[in-house]
Amino acid sequence: MxxxxxxxxxxxxxxxxxxxxxxxxxxxxxxxxxxxxxxxxxDKAALLEVIYNEMHNETLNYILPKNSYITLFHFEEMMLKFDNLQERYLFFFSDVVHILKTYSNISHIYEVSNLIRFKDARKLVDYYIESGRLKPENKYIDYDKIIYSIWMISTFWQSQKQVITSKKYKVNKGNSMQMLWNILMPCFTEKGMNEYLELKKFVNQKQ
Missing domain, CATH: 1.10.10.60 (Homeodomain-like)
Structure with missing residues (x-):
């Protein structure tokens, strides 16, 4: 039951x-x-807390391979899992600000888990730099801000669809993945761009 x-x-x-x-x-x-x-x-608070904990625990399984070469495909696969989660729990990401202001237990877990994700994302970026896929950080590239921008897009992707609903406007339709790649592409090295093009070729063949 x-x-x-x-x-x-x-x-x-x-x-x-x-x-x-x-x-x-x-x-x-x-x-x-x-x-x-x-x-x-x-009450509803108890019910919502259980639902959120299940969501949170599911995201803990969205992990990248350890002790092996992490490709750009692994990043895309992980972010698409987040996108799927957001579609299934649309209410949470549509009302996230209201929920976090209203339910303090959820708010605390949500903030702590996101701060951990930012650190993990930075480790991934550093790995991509060391392996030659991303350019080193410089005065024009701030990866901490890029990571935060990626988090904002992925978190609010479902809710923004409800703001711009015109069928003629296509940019915000579908999943958020291409938008995330558009943020990262200027940071690709030649090696990174070649890997990205191979990834897109593989994805297009599967569709």
Whole structure:
């Protein structure tokens, strides 16, 4: 039952936004009483915390290979997993500021985990520099700011689609991956660009 409750809650949150969905609406959708629902989750905060912890634990599995050569494809694969997560939990990334202001336990975990990700991303960038795929940092290239820009795009990608909805405007459609590559491409060395072109050729062949 607990898993069914979570699935229905995510479905309703995605459809209507977390702030407008009540525990009663979730209970009604499940066909159970509000009291029965509260037996499993005492309130919406408890339910949301469990859902967020599952999201967070899933991202811990988005790891790059250790003790082996990390390609640009590994980076793309990892970021596409994040994109897929955001589609499945659209409500969280649409209402992330509201959620973090309202639910302090989630806010703390979210900030700490992102600060760790920034450090891990910097290690990856340094690895790509050392292996000749990215140019060394200079007065025109600040990788800490690039990392933060990548985080902002990937985090708010789903919500920005709801702001610019015109079907004629194509730039913001699909996943965020090409936008992320556009940020990184000016930093590629010749070796990095060649690897990127091979990656795109492989991806296009699969489609």
């Amino acid at each position: 607990k898993n069914r409750i979570k699935l229905i809650a995510v479905e309703l949150f995605n459809q209507h936004g977390i702030s407008t969905v009540s525990m009663k609406q979730i209970a009604d959708k499940l066909g159970i009483s509000a009291g029965n629902l509260r037996y499993h989750y005492k």
